[in-house]
Amino acid sequence: MVHGTDGSVATLCLDLDTSKAHKAVLEEDIAQIRRLLSGSGLRWVEDFSPSGGRHVYIPLRERLSASEARELVEALALTAASLDPSPHQNITDGCIRVPGSIHKSGGYQILVTPLSEAYDIMRRRNGSDAIARLQAALMPELRRQKELAARRAKAAARTPHSVPAPRPGAELxxxxxxxxxxxxxxxxxxxxxxxxxxxxxxxxxxxxxxxxxxxxxxxxxxxxxxxxxxxxxxxxxxxxxxxxxxxxxxxxxxxxxxRKAGEKDVLINNTSPTRLTGGAIKPSSAAIHQLVNDLENILYAVLDHRLQARGREGLSLRLLIRGLLGYMRAKETDIVDVGCRTLAVAMGKHHVTIARLLPVLAKASDGILTKVADARHKAADVYLIQLPEHYQQQARELTWRRGKIHAIRPVFRALGDAAALVYEAIERGRRSPTTAEIVRTTGISRNAITKALADMEALAMIRRDEGRWKTTSVNLRDLATRLGVQDDYQAHISRNRRERAAWHAYLDRFLDARMMETDLYDYEREEHWIPPDDAALWLAA
Structure with missing residues (x-):
């Protein structure tokens, strides 16, 4: 039995099973777990079964509660596909086959760790400081596990008890x-x-x-x-x-x-750059990049400060203009014709929110963002991004900043808008800022900034050096994967596909409709023309 009579745990038991993943994946998982435990200063005992599975036993000096042990093992399961957390998920019946036990398929559990070393490890157990280091190393997975639990609880509260609650972010x-x-x-x-x-x-x-x-x-x-x-x-x-x-x-x-009208397997409409007419000349690649650099100067010097007064909406507007500038640089065009759903995926928001923010941003941008064409059929609204004349001199006088401008990078779908702007202030600052300087630069409340800094420091994204904040070399993409952002991203894309397919199917219903002459003629309309009399023509002359 894994748990004691009070539900507490004296040994963490990790069960890596070939029924959960391919044997080659299991071998990669056990190697990764060894590195993780060794880096945290933990000692463990290991065995393997005739079926190819592995067991890892981590003896503890101070017993852990059932909830703490479960959280830790479930966090480890997020890093290893072959790890089965079920022994720690059942307080009354959770058990594991120990070394020397008879296996159900024949044979025995064979001890891998030398017997004398295993005896020493079980006698001199791991302290709480090593467990704390392991929890720090698994901070992204622990955070992700709590968010998944909160989502399940929220989904269960909305769903009648007679119907099983849907599993949020189900894997494809x-x-x-x-x-x-x-x-x-x-x-x-x-x-x-x-x-x-x-x-x-x-x-x-x-x-x-x-x-x-x-x-x-x-x-x-x-x-x-x-x-x-x-x-x-x-x-x-x-x-x-x-x-x-x-x-x-x-x-x-x-x-x-x-494809036929009315079918729901309609393709996604990938919007293409708007073709200019009337002899317009497409700007060169170098001109677009220079324009984006100048617009960034105006963004940091003027527009950010104006949008700070809008509160929470201002945070979204500031990140939306950053996303548009990033799209402009990537596509090398000053014409933006992407749909709200595409922007919503990049921003990590609902498309209705994007549709509401775009007109507000166009009005608040003081001529930087201008709507030039309305959406029609499958085409999205078309916006022009330009540098107004009254900002040109100011943009030229300011020096360009190093690095790239981003909207919502994947990791900040989990950490929030405030954390994205705080990280940008540290990453693109002309020098490493203090907390007070971040407050002045971003215009965000000190409480929100303190929380964002604490969250990012716990995830090893930033570090504090002599009172100033600096970024670390952590891979933000890998961190986003560990936080489970990929699942949310795929769920968002799948939802957009379904909604876009339904809308396109509705539009395609009218493609095969043939308009007859009778459809154009209105029987109640007086179409004959009564010519004026000669007197009226003479008076008019």
Missing amino acids: PLRRVARTGLYDTARYKSPSEARMAVLNHFSACGWTREHVQNELTGQFPGLAALYGTPANQERLLSTEWAKAQAYASSGSDQNART
């Missing part, structure tokens, strides 16, 4: 295959078919080969396990990715040709 099946390496053998006859399905999925989502290559050692080790060996992966990945891209493009073309 092919993403689960890429993460664990386990697939439905009734649907895919071999690992080759399963990994091609995963690659087709990633290609349809707009991924690149480099992105897939990076995630093979990141959040999707199961896809790498489906290749069997690194040699097979290196030999086959390029060829299979080319096939996946060809399949995705051919599928898109075929869907576009065979």
